[in-house]
Amino acid sequence: MTKAVLIGPPGSGKTTVGRLLSERLGVTCRDTDADVEAVAGKSVSDIFIEDGEERFRELEAAAVRAALDEHDGVVSLGGGAVLDERTQELLSGHTVVYLEVGLSQAVQRVGLGTARPLLVFNPRSRLKQLMEQRRPIYERLATIKVNTDDREPEAVVDEIVKELAR
Incomplete structure (x- = not known):
């Protein structure tokens, strides 16, 4: 069983x-996106x-299923992986960590000239809609x-580790 599954928007x-x-x-x-890239x-x-x-969503669902079945560490899902109902069912019983982020922080982190396929046209508006x-x-x-938001990754990890210990 995985230690933690990370979900959240781009x-x-x-x-x-x-x-x-x-x-x-x-x-x-x-990282299931890396798994998809390796397979494809x-x-x-x-x-x-x-x-x-x-086709991407098919590959993604298979990658998530395999990761949850085979991996006993931390699993990071692509932002849209949770849209698949089968994936939602598979996550039941796992420790699922939602990394919440505000729109302005997300835009800063992904950048507006991004190579993220769902954010090609009007990235700020599209990201807001996806979120x-x-x-x-x-x-x-x-x-x-x-x-x-406004936190260093290490501080986020500290909080997750505390929550996992409960």
Whole structure:
């Protein structure tokens, strides 16, 4: 069973916090976007452009399922992975950490000239829309919620470790 599964929108710090949290816990971190890229042999952006979002979501759901079945460390999910109902069911029983971030901080972190495929056109408006759409799902799935605004990743990890110890 995984130690923690990190969820949240783009710019919430899932990759950075996942790496630091896994180091702190003495386990490895698995990023499902990296798993998708390894299977597809191309970047997430290229998958979206060449194969479409539907194909990406299929690969993502399979990567999440495999990570939750096989990995006993920290798992970082792509921001939209929680949209899949099967993924939502798979997360039941896991320690799910929602990394919450405000729009202005998320925009600063992802940048407006981003290579993130869902943020190509009008990135600020699109990011706001994605965050509003997904927030209720993140909140429902979370067993731990940590706000990352104006905080160093190490402080976020400190809070998660304290919550995990409870």
